[in-house]
Amino acid sequence: MRRIDRLVVCGVGLIGGSFAMALREAGAVGEIVGVGRSQASLDAALARGVIDRACLTWADALPGADFVLLATPVGQMDRVMAAMAPHLAPGTVVTDAGSTKRDVIEAAYRHLDANLATVVPSHPIAGAETSGVGAAFATLYRDRKVVVTPLPENDPDAIARVREAWAACGAVLREMAPQEHDRVFAAVSHLPHLLAFGLVHDLAQRANAEQLFDYAASGFRDFTRIAGSHPEMWRDICIANRQALLGELDAYLAELALLRAYLMTGDGTSLEAIFDDARKARNAWADKKNEG
Amino acid sequence: MRRIDRLVVCGVGLIGGSFAMALREAGAVGEIVGVGRSQASLDAALARGVIDRACLTWADALPGADFVLLATPVGQMDRVMAAMAPHLAPGTVVTDAGSTKRDVIEAAYRHLDANLATVVPSHPIAGAETSGVGAAFATLYRDRKVVVTPLPENDPDAIARVREAWAACGAVLREMAPQEHDRVFAAVSHLPHLLAFGLVHDLAQRANAEQLFDYAASGFRDFTRIAGSHPEMWRDICIANRQALLGELDAYLAELALLRAYLMTGDGTSLEAIFDDARKARNAWADKKNEG
Numbered sequence: 001m002r003r004i005d006r007l008v009v010c011g012v013g014l015i016g017g018s019f020a021m022a023l024r025e026a027g028a029v030g031e032i033v034g035v036g037r038s039q040a041s042l043d044a045a046l047a048r049g050v051i052d053r054a055c056l057t058w059a060d061a062l063p064g065a066d067f068v069l070l071a072t073p074v075g076q077m078d079r080v081m082a083a084m085a086p087h088l089a090p091g092t093v094v095t096d097a098g099s100t101k102r103d104v105i106e107a108a109y110r111h112l113d114a115n116l117a118t119v120v121p122s123h124p125i126a127g128a129e130t131s132g133v134g135a136a137f138a139t140l141y142r143d144r145k146v147v148v149t150p151l152p153e154n155d156p157d158a159i160a161r162v163r164e165a166w167a168a169c170g171a172v173l174r175e176m177a178p179q180e181h182d183r184v185f186a187a188v189s190h191l192p193h194l195l196a197f198g199l200v201h202d203l204a205q206r207a208n209a210e211q212l213f214d215y216a217a218s219g220f221r222d223f224t225r226i227a228g229s230h231p232e233m234w235r236d237i238c239i240a241n242r243q244a245l246l247g248e249l250d251a252y253l254a255e256l257a258l259l260r261a262y263l264m265t266g267d268g269t270s271l272e273a274i275f276d277d278a279r280k281a282r283n284a285w286a287d288k289k290n291e292g
Numbered sequence: 293m294r295r296i297d298r299l300v301v302c303g304v305g306l307i308g309g310s311f312a313m314a315l316r317e318a319g320a321v322g323e324i325v326g327v328g329r330s331q332a333s334l335d336a337a338l339a340r341g342v343i344d345r346a347c348l349t350w351a352d353a354l355p356g357a358d359f360v361l362l363a364t365p366v367g368q369m370d371r372v373m374a375a376m377a378p379h380l381a382p383g384t385v386v387t388d389a390g391s392t393k394r395d396v397i398e399a400a401y402r403h404l405d406a407n408l409a410t411v412v413p414s415h416p417i418a419g420a421e422t423s424g425v426g427a428a429f430a431t432l433y434r435d436r437k438v439v440v441t442p443l444p445e446n447d448p449d450a451i452a453r454v455r456e457a458w459a460a461c462g463a464v465l466r467e468m469a470p471q472e473h474d475r476v477f478a479a480v481s482h483l484p485h486l487l488a489f490g491l492v493h494d495l496a497q498r499a500n501a502e503q504l505f506d507y508a509a510s511g512f513r514d515f516t517r518i519a520g521s522h523p524e525m526w527r528d529i530c531i532a533n534r535q536a537l538l539g540e541l542d543a544y545l546a547e548l549a550l551l552r553a554y555l556m557t558g559d560g561t562s563l564e565a566i567f568d569d570a571r572k573a574r575n576a577w578a579d580k581k582n583e584g
Binding site for chain 1: 512514523547
C-alpha cells in the first residue's frame with residue numbers, strides 16, 4: 001500500500017485505536033494524530049503509544065493529514081463532519097467505521113459536499129463488548145470483513161486507498177450498496193442486539209430478578225453476551241438504522257406470533273419443524289465459518 | 293454417600309451417560325444398566341464402557357436395581373413411567389433429569405402412584421448443544437446446580453439418596469417447588485431457546501439468507517448458539533412448560549412493543565436507558581458468576 005504520512009483518528013477507542021495500532025504494526029503510517037472530545041481518552045491513547053499527538057480541535061489536527069478515520073459512535077458523525085468540514089483539504093481521504101451507512105452518508109452530503117470525491121464510507125465487522133483505547137489491539141481486524149460502500153462521487157483512487165488501509169490491517173474487503181448494507185446488518189446484528197438488551201431488561205425488572213439470574217446458565221450467558229455492549233453506541237445504531245431495524249423487528253414479531261400460536265395449540269410437530277430448520281441452518285453456518 | 297449397587301439409566305445420551313460416568317469415576321456405583329428404545333444407542337454406550345449391560349425392556353432392567361435415572365426427553369416420561377411401573381420394586385429410588393418438573397410429576401402421579409415415597413424429581417442445570425452418549429463426560433455436572441423438587445409424598449431418605457448421587461457427580465444441590473422451578477426456567481432458559489430458534493428460522497427462510505449468514509459475525513454466533521440445540525428435546529420442553537413459557541413470551545412481547553415504540557418515535561434517550569440497565573444487570577451477573 002501507499003504509505004500514510006499523517007493519519008488522523010477521530011475517536012481513539014477500541015475501533016479507532018486498533019486501526020492505528022494495526023497500521024503502525026504494518027509499517028504503513030508515519031505520524032498518528034488523535035482527535036477527540038475527551039482529554040482523558042486522548043491522554044490514555046498517548047500513554048499507550050497508540051497516537052503520537054493529541055488534538056482537541058480539527059484546526060489543529062487536519063493540516064497535513066492524508067488519511068482520516070472517523071471512529072465515533074454514529075450519532076456523532078453529523079456533528080463531527082460539520083466541525084471538520086472547514087479544515088478539510090482537497091485530497092485528504094476520509095473514511096469511517098460506522099455500523100450504519102445511510103445516515104453517515106447523509107451527514108457527508110450535508111457537510112462534506114466539497115470533498116465527496118475522497119469521502120469513502122466503510123464498516124469493519126469487528127468489535128467486542130469491551131470499549132475504550134485500553135481494549136484496542138493490533139489484530140482486531142485480521143481476517144475480519146470490512147464492507148466499503150462507495151459513493152457515486154468517489155474518486156476510484158480514494159476507494160483504493162481506503163481498501164488498502166483496511167487490507168493492511170489484515171481485513172477482507174467487500175463492497176455493498178449502503179441501503180443493502182443497512183438492511184443486512186439490521187437483520188444479523190442490530191436486531192439480535194435489541195433482542196438481547198430487551199430480554200435482560202425484562203428480567204432485571206422483575207421482583208424475583210435475583211433468583212432468575214441465579215439460575216441462568218451457559219445458554220443465557222451466550223444469548224445475552226451482546227447485552228453487555230456499549231449503550232450509547234447501540235442507541236445511535238438503532239436510531240440511525242431504525243427504518244430497516246423496524247422492518248426486521250416486525251418480521252421477527254411475526255415469527256414469534258407463529259411460535260406463540262403453536263404453543264397455544266400445543267402443536268409440537270410444527271414447533272419441532274421450526275427448531276429443526278433452525279438447527280440445520282445454524283449448524284451449516286457454523287461449519288462454513290469454521291472452514292473459512 | 294451410600295453405594296449404588298445397581299444403577300439403571302433410561303436414555304443413555306449426554307445427560308444419562310455423563311451421570312453414569314461421574315458415579316463410576318466417584319467409585320459410587322456397582323453395575324450400570326442402560327435401558328433405551330434404540331439398540332444402536334445402547335451398543336454405543338456399551339462400546340464406550342459407560343454401561344455394563346443393555347436392556348430393551350424394564351422387565352430385564354429393573355430387578356435388583358436400587359437407583360434409576362430417567363434421562364429421556366420430557367415428552368417420553370409419561371410412556372416411560374407407564375412402562376416401568378409394573379416392574380418397579382418398593383424401595384427403588386427413582387429420579388429424572390427433565391428440564392421441566394410439573395409435567396414429569398403429573399406423569400409420576402398417573403403411573404407411579406404406588407412408589408411416590410421414592411420418586412424424587414430433579415433437574416441438572418447442565419447440557420450442551422451436542423447430544424448422544426459420544427458427547428457424555430464425567431465432569432459435566434461438576435460445580436453445576438441440580439434442582440431437586442421433592443414431592444410431599446417423598447421419604448426423606450429417598451430425597452437424601454438423590455441429593456447424594458448428584459453431589460457425588462460434583463453438583464451443587466438446590467431445592468425448589470415444581471411450579472417455581474418451571475416459572476424460573478421458562479424465563480432464563482426456555483424463552484431464550486425459543487427466541488434463538490425463531491431468529492434463525494426467520495432469517496433462514498429469506499430469499500437472501502445466504503447473504504445474511506455471510507455477514508453474520510460473533511454477536512450472532514453467540515446469540516444463536518442455543519439454536520443448535522436438540523429439536524425434539526426442546527419441542528418437549530416447550531410443550532410441557534407451555535403455560536409458563538407463554539407467560540414469559542407475552543412479557544417479552546410487551547418489552548419488544550416498548551422498544552418498538554421508542555424506535556418509531558426516535559426516542560434515543562429511552563432506548564439508551566434500557567440498554568444501560570441491561571448492560572449493568574448483565575455485567576453484574578457475569579461478574580458474580582465468575583467469582584462463584
